[in-house]
Amino acid sequence: MTTYLIGDLHGCYNELVSMLKKINFNYTKDMLWITGDIIARGPDSIKLLYFLYDIRHSIKLVLGNHDLYFIALSVGIKHKYNLYDQELLFLLKQPHILDIINNWLKFQPLIQYNIKKKFLMTHAGITPQWNSLKIVLASAREVEQIISSHNSKEFFSYLYHYPQVTDWDNNQLQGFPRYSFIINSFTNMRYCYSNGTLEMLSKDVPEKVTSLLKPWFLMNNILYKKYKIFFGHWSTLQGKYTPKNIIGLDTGCCWGHKLTLFSLEEKKFFYLKCHHT
Ligand SMILES: [Mn+2]
Numbered sequence: 612m613t614t615y616l617i618g619d620l621h622g623c624y625n626e627l628v629s630m631l632k633k634i635n636f637n638y639t640k641d642m643l644w645i646t647g648d649i650i651a652r653g654p655d656s657i658k659l660l661y662f663l664y665d666i667r668h669s670i671k672l673v674l675g676n677h678d679l680y681f682i683a684l685s686v687g688i689k690h691k692y693n694l695y696d697q698e699l700l701f702l703l704k705q706p707h708i709l710d711i712i713n714n715w716l717k718f719q720p721l722i723q724y725n726i727k728k729k730f731l732m733t734h735a736g737i738t739p740q741w742n743s744l745k746i747v748l749a750s751a752r753e754v755e756q757i758i759s760s761h762n763s764k765e766f767f768s769y770l771y772h773y774p775q776v777t778d779w780d781n782n783q784l785q786g787f788p789r790y791s792f793i794i795n796s797f798t799n800m801r802y803c804y805s806n807g808t809l810e811m812l813s814k815d816v817p818e819k820v821t822s823l824l825k826p827w828f829l830m831n832n833i834l835y836k837k838y839k840i841f842f843g844h845w846s847t848l849q850g851k852y853t854p855k856n857i858i859g860l861d862t863g864c865c866w867g868h869k870l871t872l873f874s875l876e877e878k879k880f881f882y883l884k885c886h887h888t
Contacts, residue, residue: 613637614725614875616644616732618860619675619843622653623885624662626870630883634872638669644723646843646860647675647734647798651698653865657705664711671723674758675734675844676798678716682758683767685712717759721751721797730839730875736857737840738796739807739830740779747834750793757790766790775799777809801845803827816847828857841873850880 615634620627636643649663649672650656663670674682681699690696702708724731731737741747757766769787776784776791784792795809802810802824813820828835839856846863850871853859862882864870870883
């Protein structure tokens with residue numbers, strides 16, 4: 612059995628299939644961990660969703676910010692009618708998609724981990740404001756329960772219509788602001804201020820943003836030393852900038868760059884050039 616971890620797929624179905632062929636992926640023995648953001652941006656979101664649902668017993672997935680917004684639209688939160696929303700609303704109308712969301716996608720977690728092998732995976736990373744795995748896992752569970760529940764709409768409305776919560780406030784947060792911080796930490800975060808507060812706008816590489824900001828993975832946190840951490844979400848990094856045991860897998864496949872996969876037991880990277888833009 613081999614454990615593979617792969618970066619954000621964003622509807623890049625052809626590249627995923629080519630990569631699985633390249634590594635000789637064994638659907639009955641191997642496991643594919645996916646950093647989330649499986650839909651939107653790229654060319655084949657629907658095909659990819661059908662495919663991942665078909666092979667759901669061979670994958671471990673975490674939800675990304677785009678996946679969450681897709682789920683939110685499916686329960687009817689108010690959208691903005693911009694081009695991006697129109698793309699997602701069109702996806703929602705395709706056969707079986709609502710069933711796939713309701714029976715599978717909305718039950719996917721915010722974190723996947725293997726305690727024995729000491730590694731974990733989330734979409735954006737682990738916020739420096741959390742310093743024990745217990746808090747990280749409990750926070751994930753709190754919000755996962757709401758996402759998969761029948762009354763998720765109220766929470767999603769809050770999430771997309773109120774300012775983003777960026778400070779954990781030493782675990783004093785309650786209710787929707789608390790869940791907003793948890794979602795931002797797992798799915799949106801890139802940079803932090805020196806006190807650990809999240810900054811939610813900058814997307815560029817570290818040398819191009821103000822020195823007041825630090826990538827989350829360069830902050831001090833005991834968890835960053837204890838566990839190997841895999842994340843996606845930040846394609847401009849192109850797999851660089853992180854300490855050795857923190858691995859950014861999103862290398863911008865949907866932007867025409869490349870798809871990155873890591874073979875855990877072999878400690879080996881595989882890359883696939885992407886051709887569309
Ligand atoms: Mn993302």
